[in-house]
Amino acid sequence: MTTAEFIDNKAPQLAIYGKAFLSNTLDFKEVQLYLWDTLEEWQQLAPSDEALSETEKVFWHLLHSFNQWPDWMIRGNQYLRQQLDDCCNFLSMGGKVPSGCIGLRPQSPP
16 A cells, blocks of 8 residues: 555545544544554555655644654644644645645655
């Protein structure tokens, strides 16, 4: 599987998990389990020198945000909540890249 195929497969899933959490229909622990499962799968891919697509940048930004911020912060900070919602919308529908998305690819193991 290539990096692009991985992102094309995982980005819509992350958007669904994110939207479900933001609409209070999915527990934050489920989002975190998805995050760690995704990172474990990422570790199985061969390192890539491909440039990051806009979708990949938003994907990693959103994944990192769900790891960095506790659920109460995401729920209580309207700016953060809106940014994550915008990222989910971009991953599911495309359009303009949300502002402030600085997604970086995790380093592959040696």
